[in-house]
Amino acid sequence: MATTNTLELHMLRRREFNAGAVATLPLILGAIPFGILFGTLAPASGLSIAATMAMSIIVFAGSAQFIALGLIAAGASPSIIIFTTLVVNLRHLLYATALVERVKHLPLPVRAIMAFGLTDETFAAVSRRYQGDNIKQAHWFYLGSMSAMYGNWVLCTVIGIALGSAIPNITDWGLDFAMSVTFIGMVVPYLNSKAMISAVLVAAGMSLQFAHLPNKVGLLIAALAGISVGYLVAKYFPLANATATANKGV
Amino acid sequence: MAIQQEIWLISGMFAVTFLIRFIMFAMAGNLRLPAPLQQALSYVPPAVLTAIIVPSVVLPHGTVELSFSNSYLVAGVVSFFVALISRNLLLTIGLGMAFFMVYHHLL
Numbered sequence: 001m002a003t004t005n006t007l008e009l010h011m012l013r014r015r016e017f018n019a020g021a022v023a024t025l026p027l028i029l030g031a032i033p034f035g036i037l038f039g040t041l042a043p044a045s046g047l048s049i050a051a052t053m054a055m056s057i058i059v060f061a062g063s064a065q066f067i068a069l070g071l072i073a074a075g076a077s078p079s080i081i082i083f084t085t086l087v088v089n090l091r092h093l094l095y096a097t098a099l100v101e102r103v104k105h106l107p108l109p110v111r112a113i114m115a116f117g118l119t120d121e122t123f124a125a126v127s128r129r130y131q132g133d134n135i136k137q138a139h140w141f142y143l144g145s146m147s148a149m150y151g152n153w154v155l156c157t158v159i160g161i162a163l164g165s166a167i168p169n170i171t172d173w174g175l176d177f178a179m180s181v182t183f184i185g186m187v188v189p190y191l192n193s194k195a196m197i198s199a200v201l202v203a204a205g206m207s208l209q210f211a212h213l214p215n216k217v218g219l220l221i222a223a224l225a226g227i228s229v230g231y232l233v234a235k236y237f238p239l240a241n242a243t244a245t246a247n248k249g250v
Numbered sequence: 251m252a253i254q255q256e257i258w259l260i261s262g263m264f265a266v267t268f269l270i271r272f273i274m275f276a277m278a279g280n281l282r283l284p285a286p287l288q289q290a291l292s293y294v295p296p297a298v299l300t301a302i303i304v305p306s307v308v309l310p311h312g313t314v315e316l317s318f319s320n321s322y323l324v325a326g327v328v329s330f331f332v333a334l335i336s337r338n339l340l341l342t343i344g345l346g347m348a349f350f351m352v353y354h355h356l357l
Binding site: 055059060061068078081082085086087093094097099100104108112115178179186188189190191196200206207211218219223226227228231 | 296
């Protein structure tokens with residue numbers, strides 16, 4: 001009897017794991033050009049091949065890795081790049097806050113592994129799963145999603161490095177637009193309240209105003225200005241935030 | 251970049267990224283972010299992403315290029331409207347990239 005239960009549990013976990021990977025597939029498709037591009041551009045920006053691989057394997061944070069490349073090419077010091085990574089990745093704190101009630105019963109090492117894989121894509125995929133009732137084995141769904149994302153990210157980095165060295169002028173093809181278009185597609189769904197729109201308009205204006213500052217400091221100033229304005233607009237004009245609150249936790 | 255610098259860079263990037271992702275999970279709900287901080291955080295993704303996108307399409311080569319010969323800007327605007335109308339990330343990436351490739355190479 002015990003063996004049957006163990007077997008059933010094993011099958012259930014495997015089903016969850018596979019379902020998590022499958023649910024993440026559309027998002028993985030979007031990450032493929034991104035990963036290939038990272039592998040292609042990194043050596044051209046001045047990062048060694050070993051460090052390019054290490055970054056994808058150890059850091060596993062797409063947009064922060066891209067920004068790091070821009071900063072390396074601009075000659076920024078590691079400390080500045082690390083600080084910029086901190087600001088850019090602060091959004092993950094929000095994701096973790098949204099999920100913590102659903103994962104707090106799990107053993108600490110499992111939570112640590114899940115935290116390592118808390119990317120934008122996995123958060124989007126598992127949020128839908130965690131809205132269901134039966135979430136007892138949902139962490140296997142999460143692990144399936146993050147394994148698929150991670151495997152794809154590392155593989156695409158390898159492919160990018162290979163393509164970059166095989167096709168010398170691939171960086172002139174304008175593949176760098178892939179990152180811009182991906183981010184545009186990610187920002188637009190946020191534009192559902194006056195507070196959000198204000199935040200984005202201020203960030204856009206300030207980013208141009210300060211574009212010429214060294215070490216991409218302009219990026220940080222623009223982001224902080226946008227965040228402050230969005231927060232203040234929502235605080236002093238409560239109606240401006242109505243839709244944003246309704247969409248919270250997506 | 252020198253190898254010592256690369257090691258310091260990757261360790262640092264790993265440390266801050268993992269810390270941000272892990273701290274809430276590690277505290278297992280015993281850490282509550284103050285409401286104002288939580289509200290401010292909700293503006294971080296669009297503000298940061300916008301501050302990355304806008305200069306990359308308006309100044310693709312380091313100087314402001316407000317013209318139809320700037321394929322990054324034209325394709326960026328097209329992609330924005332595709333995203334606004336379709337509300338579909340994959341379609342936005344596909345159509346945006348296709349438009350950029352054609353426009354950039356016809357130019």
